[in-house]
Amino acid sequence: MTHNDNNFVRSNNNSEQIDLIDIFMQLWRGKWLIAIFIMIAVVVAGIYVSLVKEKWTSTAVITMPDAGQIAGYTNAMALIYGDGKVDNPDIQQRVITRFSGAFSALAETLKNQSAPEALTIDSAVKGQPLPLKVTYQGDSAKHAQQQLAKYIQQVDEQIADELDQDLAINIKSRLTELQDSLATQEKVAQEQKNLRIKQITQALTFAKDAGVNQPQVQQTQDVTQDTLFLLGSDALESMIKNEASRPLVFSGDYYRTRQNLLDIQRIKPDPANMHAYRYVMKPTEPLFRDSPKRSLTVLIAALLGAMVGAGAVLARNAIRNYQPKY
Known part of the structure; x- marks a missing residue:
């Protein structure tokens, strides 16, 4: 009984590890899209700090x-x-x-x-x-x-x-x-x-x-x-x-x-x-x-751009790989 439980835990851990690697690979493949979002965010932040x-x-x-x-x-x-x-x-x-x-x-x-x-x-x-x-x-x-x-x-x-x-x-x-x-x-x-x-x-x-x-x-x-x-x-x-x-x-x-x-x-x-x-x-x-704090504002904008870009990449891949269940 104990042996089976351990196998189950190891199986779940392997599944989680594979999922994280998969997510990382998806983000890596979509790095140019993420970079575009970062650039857009940085440009918007630059315009903001120059106008405010x-x-x-x-x-x-x-x-x-x-x-x-x-x-x-x-x-x-x-x-x-x-x-x-x-x-x-x-x-x-x-x-x-x-x-x-x-x-x-x-x-x-x-x-x-x-x-x-x-x-x-x-x-x-x-x-x-x-x-x-x-x-x-x-x-x-x-x-x-x-x-x-x-x-x-x-x-x-x-x-x-x-x-x-x-x-x-x-x-x-x-x-x-x-x-x-x-x-x-x-x-x-x-x-x-x-x-x-x-x-x-x-x-x-x-x-x-x-x-x-x-x-x-x-x-x-x-x-x-x-x-x-x-x-x-x-x-x-x-x-x-x-x-x-x-x-x-x-x-x-x-x-x-x-x-x-x-x-x-x-x-x-x-x-x-x-x-x-x-x-x-x-x-x-x-x-x-x-x-405005220019360096801090640009840094925060870059992080937000990266987060939005990563979300867009994962959402795009999820939609592409979606298979309806009948």
């Missing part, structure tokens, strides 16, 4: 600007609000965050236009907010590099204009605040002057009523508001004239406020000297295209 639009990707890496790149902005903010209220690292972080948001908005706009453009921005190092990697896909290596540099500069100029507008708003607000403070201090000083004149005038009235024409005290520092009339009417009249012509007296805060006002009025930031980023790696000129 090439894609090249330029890459740049950026990070937050150096302190000097936004010095005009930070110095102006320090003049407006004081050095102690300006944190340079915080401003640098906020500026690059604003740049990233504006760049993402531009990328989305380009993606949704009638002729979409592939512009992206993402973290260069996974899990870290900085540095940022920006890419642009163009139809040539040079075009991709130039367009990426152009869009980075475009967003940089946009942020610089926004910072300039932000400064203008802060300057206007701070100037209004300082001018209101000066006006208040001037009003208080004028009221103090009027009150002083009024007090001296009242003392003069008392001195005349009391018939005090000459000073009745030796030390003027001992004179109070109630005893001011003891200076005499002649002295009090001179004091009134002096007080009326004397300029207003201000505290040190008034002059510090005035100096701050003048400093802020001289602020003239230049957006051209403001930059919202710093290059870690400038836009590259790619050496290899993303697509």
Whole structure:
């Protein structure tokens, strides 16, 4: 029983071996037909790769600007609000965050236009907010590099204009605040002057009523508001004239406020000297295209052509050798 089974297995193996050899021989005899299919596939692939639009990707890496790149902005903010209220690292972080948001908005706009453009921005190092990697896909290596540099500069100029507008708003607000403070201090000083004149005038009235024409005290520092009339009417009249012509007296805060006002009025930031980023790696000129991959495309086409050609040869031989069973 076992002997018969072994013979059966060997018979099946011989049959399978003969079938494989037969298939190989059929393919060999039809090699010219297979070659024709391969040539057709390669020609079609060649036409495809010559007509399809090439894609090249330029890459740049950026990070937050150096302190000097936004010095005009930070110095102006320090003049407006004081050095102690300006944190340079915080401003640098906020500026690059604003740049990233504006760049993402531009990328989305380009993606949704009638002729979409592939512009992206993402973290260069996974899990870290900085540095940022920006890419642009163009139809040539040079075009991709130039367009990426152009869009980075475009967003940089946009942020610089926004910072300039932000400064203008802060300057206007701070100037209004300082001018209101000066006006208040001037009003208080004028009221103090009027009150002083009024007090001296009242003392003069008392001195005349009391018939005090000459000073009745030796030390003027001992004179109070109630005893001011003891200076005499002649002295009090001179004091009134002096007080009326004397300029207003201000505290040190008034002059510090005035100096701050003048400093802020001289602020003239230049957006051209403001930059919202710093290059870690400038836009590259790619050496290899993303697509089409010519060698790979031709190779795949040749393999597909060979497979189709082999199938055609086997199908042709099967049809020729077909014998209907009756």
